[in-house]
Amino acid sequence: MNTEKPLQTGLETWRFKVIYAILAVVFSIYIVRLFSLQIINGKTYLEQAEENRITNVSVQTQRGNIYDRNGYVLARNSASYNVAITPDFLPEDQGTSEEIFRQLSALIDVPVTNGIVTDETARLFVACNTDFGIKEIVLIGGNNAPYDPVYVKCNVDRQIAMMISEKADKWPGVTVEVDPVRQYPTGYLTAEIIGFLGPVTAENQEYYRELGFVPGRDKVGYSGVEYSMDDILIGKNGLRVIEVDSAGKELRDIEEPQEPVPGYNIKLTIDTRLQAAAKTILNDEIKFWNTWFNEIRSLNGVVIAMNPKTGEILALVSEPTFENNRMETIIPAYYYNQLSQDPLKPLLNHAVSAQHPPGSVFKMVAAVGALNEGVVGPQEQIPCPGTISIIQKYSPNDPGKEMIYYGYDRGGHGMCDFVKSVALSDDIYFYKIGGGFEPDVPDGGLGAWRIKEYAEALGYGQPTGIELPGEVAGLIPDPTWKRIYKAENWSTGDTYIMTIGQGYVLATPLQVLVSFATMANDGKQMKPTLIKEILDAEGNVVKPFTPTLVRDITKEPVIDILDENNKPTGEKKVVESWVIDYAKEGMRQVVVSGTAKDAMKDLDIPSAGKTGTAEYCDDVAQEKGLCQRETWPFHAWYAGYAPFDDPEIVVVAFVYNGGEGASVAAPIVQRVLDSYFQLKALDTTNGSGQ
Numbered sequence: 001m002n003t004e005k006p007l008q009t010g011l012e013t014w015r016f017k018v019i020y021a022i023l024a025v026v027f028s029i030y031i032v033r034l035f036s037l038q039i040i041n042g043k044t045y046l047e048q049a050e051e052n053r054i055t056n057v058s059v060q061t062q063r064g065n066i067y068d069r070n071g072y073v074l075a076r077n078s079a080s081y082n083v084a085i086t087p088d089f090l091p092e093d094q095g096t097s098e099e100i101f102r103q104l105s106a107l108i109d110v111p112v113t114n115g116i117v118t119d120e121t122a123r124l125f126v127a128c129n130t131d132f133g134i135k136e137i138v139l140i141g142g143n144n145a146p147y148d149p150v151y152v153k154c155n156v157d158r159q160i161a162m163m164i165s166e167k168a169d170k171w172p173g174v175t176v177e178v179d180p181v182r183q184y185p186t187g188y189l190t191a192e193i194i195g196f197l198g199p200v201t202a203e204n205q206e207y208y209r210e211l212g213f214v215p216g217r218d219k220v221g222y223s224g225v226e227y228s229m230d231d232i233l234i235g236k237n238g239l240r241v242i243e244v245d246s247a248g249k250e251l252r253d254i255e256e257p258q259e260p261v262p263g264y265n266i267k268l269t270i271d272t273r274l275q276a277a278a279k280t281i282l283n284d285e286i287k288f289w290n291t292w293f294n295e296i297r298s299l300n301g302v303v304i305a306m307n308p309k310t311g312e313i314l315a316l317v318s319e320p321t322f323e324n325n326r327m328e329t330i331i332p333a334y335y336y337n338q339l340s341q342d343p344l345k346p347l348l349n350h351a352v353s354a355q356h357p358p359g360s361v362f363k364m365v366a367a368v369g370a371l372n373e374g375v376v377g378p379q380e381q382i383p384c385p386g387t388i389s390i391i392q393k394y395s396p397n398d399p400g401k402e403m404i405y406y407g408y409d410r411g412g413h414g415m416c417d418f419v420k421s422v423a424l425s426d427d428i429y430f431y432k433i434g435g436g437f438e439p440d441v442p443d444g445g446l447g448a449w450r451i452k453e454y455a456e457a458l459g460y461g462q463p464t465g466i467e468l469p470g471e472v473a474g475l476i477p478d479p480t481w482k483r484i485y486k487a488e489n490w491s492t493g494d495t496y497i498m499t500i501g502q503g504y505v506l507a508t509p510l511q512v513l514v515s516f517a518t519m520a521n522d523g524k525q526m527k528p529t530l531i532k533e534i535l536d537a538e539g540n541v542v543k544p545f546t547p548t549l550v551r552d553i554t555k556e557p558v559i560d561i562l563d564e565n566n567k568p569t570g571e572k573k574v575v576e577s578w579v580i581d582y583a584k585e586g587m588r589q590v591v592v593s594g595t596a597k598d599a600m601k602d603l604d605i606p607s608a609g610k611t612g613t614a615e616y617c618d619d620v621a622q623e624k625g626l627c628q629r630e631t632w633p634f635h636a637w638y639a640g641y642a643p644f645d646d647p648e649i650v651v652v653a654f655v656y657n658g659g660e661g662a663s664v665a666a667p668i669v670q671r672v673l674d675s676y677f678q679l680k681a682l683d684t685t686n687g688s689g690q
Contacts, residue, residue, distance in 0.1 A: 054254055057229025058214050059238030061344070061587050062180060063539070064263035066194060066225060066233070068272045069532050071310075071686035073185055075194050080181040080329065081161035082128070083108055084149035087142030089173035100135045100171050107155040107160055110134055128154035129330060141301065149175060155329055158417065182219070187325040189276055192318040192349050193268070193468075193530065195224020196327040212237045222331075223347070224324075225530060228467045230518050232534060262537040269312035269532045269545075277675035278303040278315040285668050286319070286655060302351045302509040305672060308517035308641060308650045310547040311526030313466070314676070321347040343620075353470040355506040356654070359614025360661070361637045362427045362501025362512075364453075364519065364583060367422055369446050369454035370433040372559070373581045378418045378582045382440050384428045386410040390437070392570030394489040405431055405496060408613070423594030425611060427500055434499025435492060448495045449566045450475045450559075457551075457558045457575065459514035459525060460507055466528045477504035502615060513640055513652040516610070516639040519587070521645040523554035523580050554580060584608060588644055596638065599666035605677055608638025609669065611661040636666035642673050649676050 019569075023575065065195075066075035083104070089096045100568035101112045114133035115121065121132075128151050130137065141150030156164075161176045182197050183627075197219040200208045205215045213234075214222075220234065221227035277288035282301050290296050305315040307317060322339050339347050370376045386407050399433070407427040412418070421429035433439070436445035455461055461476035477498065479490035497503040510528060518525040527548035534543035551558055557572035587608035591600045595611040596636050614635040617627035626633050636658030641650035653668035 027114070035536055040258045044479050049387065052229070054241060057240040058212060058217075059240060059257070059260050060180070060214075060218065061235035061237050061260035062262040063182065063197075063219075063235060064233040064265040064537075067267045068275075069266065069268060069314075070271065070273075072269070072272045074190050074268065074270075074272070076183050076185070077180040078183045078239070079158075080155045080179045081158055082151050082177045083140065083153040083156055083161070084151050084166060084175050084177045085134070085138050086149045086173050086175065086373050086536065087138050089147035090138070091172060097173075098135075100174060101138075103150075104164070104171070104174060105134060107163065109645070110153050111678055115523065116148055117291055118424065127151040131488075149177060151177070155181065165359050170535035172214075175669055178223045181328050183328055184325040186272060188321060188323050189322040190272065191224070192321045192351070193275075194317055194324060196222050196224040196324040197226055198222040198327070198330070198331050209522055213470075223469060224349075225467060227469050229266055229531070232266060233263040236261040236546055243406055263536070264542060265535040265539070266531060267533040267535060268316065269307075270316070270530065271314050274305060274672070274676055274677055275315040275317065278305060278672050279317045279319070281668055281671045281675070282317055282319060282653070282655075285664060286658075289658065289664060294585065297659070298657045299654055300350065301658070301668075302354075302654040303651065303668060303672060304351055304511055304513050305649055305651045305676065306517055306528055308521040308526065309524075310545075311528045311534065312545075312547075313528055313530050315349050315672070316530070318348075318350040320344050322346045332405075349470060350466060350656075351509050351653075352464075352466060352468050353472055353508070354680040355472050355474045355508050356618050356635055356656075357503075357505055358501040358507040358512055359612040359637055360427075360500060361462075361516075361610050361612035361639050361652075362507070363422070363425065363430050363499070363504060364502060364515065364587070364610055365455045365460070365501075366430055366434045366446055366451060366499045367418070367586060368458070368519070368575060368579055368583050369450055369580055371418065372454070372575050373446060373450060374571075375446050376418065376433050376441060381415040381417055382421075382432060384413040384414060384416040384426045386428070388431065388437065390435070390492060392491055392493050400492070403493060405493075418582055419586045419589050422469050422583070422610070423589035423592075425590075425595050431496045432501050435495035445495070446499070447566065448478055448490060448498060451495070451498055451560055453559050453562075456516055458501060458518055458551050460511050464510055464511060464528050467530045472508060472511075473594060474508055475504060475506040501612065509652050509654045512637065512639055512654075513650060516641060516652065517650045518553065519580055519583050520608070520641040520650050523575060523577065524552045525550040584644075587640075591640070595662045596666045599638075599662055600640070600670050603642070603670050605642045605673065606644040607640050607642035607673060608644045609666070610637060611666055612637030615657070615659045616657075634659050636661045638662070638669045640666070640673065642677075648680075649673065651676075670672075 056583065062077055065073060067073055105112045111133040113135045113455060115131055115136050117136050126142050134152050136151050137150055140257050141148065157255055160409050164174060165176050170312055184194060200213065200215040200218065200220055207219065208215060221230035226233065239258040241255040253423050282303050286298050286301055290298065299320055302316040303315065304313065306313050326335055371378060374540055386409060388405050393400040393401045413424050413426050416426050416429045432441045432450060433445050436443060455476045461474055463471045463473050482488055482490050492504055498505055514525065514528060527550050532545050533541050536542050553575040554577045555574060559573045559575065560568040561571040561573055563569050587610055591607050596609055600607060614637060615632040616635055617632055621627050621633055636655040638661050639652040641647040651669045651672050653665040657665050658664040
């Protein structure tokens with residue numbers, strides 16, 4: 001009997017089945033995955049592949065230039081020659097590359113190697129603003145985008161740039177890129193008007209990306225006209241749609257390139273010559289008085305000149321200011337911090353963004369209001385002693401407390417009519433017509449509510465809309481405002497001091513200018529503007545200058561008629577033309593026989609104006625312990641215009657802590673007016689006036 005088992009010649013059947021099952025599962029997984037990639041998600045992955053293959057390249061545009069009214073360049077684009085290296089275009093031999101680096105280093109004064117590249121230092125790397133050497137810069141650029149040029153030195157001399165360009169065959173990968181740099185030829189002279197550019201901020205990156213701009217490369221306006229007119233000046237970048245390989249190397253254009261559209265040029269209303277004269281005059285006057293008193297009394301002031309018939313700003317000076325030509329390529333951190341921390345706030349445009357008590361220049365509001373409301377007649381004589389006593393009340397039933405109000409001349413001015421009171425800026429006269437004084441001015445005078453109405457009609461209490469950022473509204477208070485913000489009732493004294501531009505009243509120098517321009521222009525209030533014309537890149541005018549009439553207060557009813565409870569009735573009234581005429585005559589007498597007689601005596605052109613000496617008590621005065629009744633420090637104001645019979649120019653001067661307006665601010669206006677008419681005569685002779 002054969003008991004041997006049969007010989008096993010292969011694997012058992014069940015093992016084959018297991019192997020087949022595993023293979024089936026594996027192939028099933030691959031088939032499902034392939035189906036997912038090709039059928040279900042195929043379109044998505046195709047789009048991603050296309051995105052990796054196709055790149056959009058922004059082609060930088062040219063920002064528009066800025067000129068003054070005579071065509072003088074205030075801001076322009078200039079070529080900046082930047083030395084760049086494309087890492088993947090360098091020779092493969094490391095020794096040859098390092099020899100190129102050594103030769104290049106000797107030309108551009110950047111070390112061959114300096115510093116250590118880490119993840120953190122690479123993340124913080126900023127081209128043209130780094131201490132790294134050439135090797136480190138190339139390493140960072142190669143890791144990020146090997147086919148993109150990385151800057152190793154910016155804004156090199158043109159001669160050096162040409163020398164490097166001539167070595168293109170010997171130095172593969174080294175190129176000179178030409179980028180536009182914003183230049184400000186007038187620098188400090190017009191910085192408060194023009195402003196400067198800076199990089200796109202983090203919070204605005206998405207907005208500018210949607211417009212086709214490149215954060216980190218393209219710059220935007222940061223202040224001045226560069227900021228307010230940014231959308232006009234900035235232009236539109238071009239676009240190239242290109243195909244690249246896996247390393248990012250450019251292969252070809254996929255679509256027809258979209259050419260960049262240059263920004264529009266802007267011609268301002270500013271006359272740079274008058275701007276220079278006004279700035280020099282203001283600084284000379286401040287320096288004179290600081291020397292006279294042998295102490296630094298002021299370093300802060302404003303001068304603005306405007307054509308009252310058109311609203312064109314001819315000069316706008318804010319001191320102190322800054323050097324915007326130091327920010328042509330980058331904004332130096334140390335300089336910006338210095339400006340930001342300066343207590344005199346040079347980055348603030350004091351002409352539109354600083355508000356101060358206007359003092360006696362504000363008296364013209366009460367003057368116009370009192371005549372127009374019949375509170376006083378133009379020839380009516382009112383006693384103007386050196387002091388008056390009033391009962392200070394906070395409510396009709398308040399028994400009150402006696403208070404003495406002083407005029408600046410303790411001897412008084414005798415009997416005053418309207419013109420004399422304006423000419424001499426008599427405080428007592430204006431106290432009486434503003435707040436009433438029995439029996440001279442009965443029924444409470446003009447009153448706080450109507451003072452507010454006339455102030456707003458003349459341009460106070462609201463932004464003017466000038467093309468500068470940061471304009472503030474000022475403040476014209478009323479009883480409701482005081483209850484809300486001061487938690488007190490309005491007092492009799494509040495009306496008195498409001499009448500002379502003190503107390504809670506605040507105004508910008510530009511608002512003061514607009515109020516006087518409105519009166520000089522027979523009640524027609526023009527919108528102040530810095531923009532003369534907008535031109536295309538070829539110099540064609542695309543938007544000519546058109547003056548904007550805000551209101552004619554002698555024809556357009558703008559004054560609310562109030563009932564006996566000081567509530568608006570819904571009806572409005574105009575300012576009568578004869579009232580404006582008397583106001584102008586009063587301001588003429590300021591120059592002829594009043595407070596500005598001495599300051600304006602050397603001006604050959606007949607002019608008119610109003611002095612202002614405004615007490616103040618801000619943070620600076622409080623820190624110095626100066627806020628004591630009757631001994632507060634003073635700001636100096638003067639607003640004037642000429643010629644008197646046909647005004648061409650109105651000028652306001654403000655000097656912070658300057659003292660008497662007649663002594664400090666009025667001479668500034670006199671010299672600016674004189675400069676204007678000298679320039680006009682020169683232009684007439686040369687046939688070049690605009």
